[in-house]
Amino acid sequence: MLGPDTAWYLVVAAFLFGIGALGVLIRRNPLIVLLSLELMLNGGNLALIAFSRHFHNGAGQIFGLTVMAVAASEVCVGLGLVVAINRKKLPLDVDRLSELRG
């Protein structure tokens, strides 16, 4: 395998996951929280595909594609929620939306 070891890819994946976790924890705009979730999912995907290449096993790539589909579903529902929040003229702030009431 030319280039860096699997461990280097895993380190990039770990940093990507950490950046995404930081974004989910510190940002209050639900749109940016969703974007940070995408970063975390992509970090997990990179690790899955690196392991797939490492063990010469296709299940990692299949799992990565499944994660992509789940991410698309999550964005679909999350953006639907943002649109519903916006229609009710509520603030787009996850700290002030702490009550699960309509």
Add this chain to the structure above:
Amino acid sequence: MIVASAGNVVVWMVWLVAGFSCLASGVAVISFRNPFFSALALIGNLASLAVMYLLLNAEFVAAAQVLVYAGAVVVMFLFVIAYVGPRREEPWTGGPSWQTLGAVLAAGALLVEIVVAISLDAGHSLGHDGKVGPTFGSPAWIGRLFLVDHLLAFEITSVVLLIAAVGGVILGSHVRRVEPLTSEVAD
């Protein structure tokens, strides 16, 4: 041997550029005030990740990454951001400021934990591996895996996508309130 080492250097350089732009655009996603720029930064992140997938012999996943994320997910984000309109995140007023510190500490602890777990094993089983076959990662190979070995996962994924689409439509649809007839009767 010289050709192999030259190829190695090229792959390393491509990897370094892709990894750096991946992490830089990740930081940009969470640090922009305007969500529009964050969504645009996510496109850079996805593109550099697709380069990494290509380096890992995952051609089909790289193509799917660009199509699904940059083509569908980011476009949907941009539409919703345009629909919601430019709303700036208001400065932090209520709540203790230790929450931000705690968030940074929690994310840092998570990162350190993962990196330590990787570095403990880096020299042994995560070292160089051999070559893979020419079909590894090709669309035909992925299709065979999906439709022969992992058919149940494929079908469940399609059902999950369908349910999410229905949920998104219901969440985004107008709620038409039907006025109760009893009020007219009372008048």
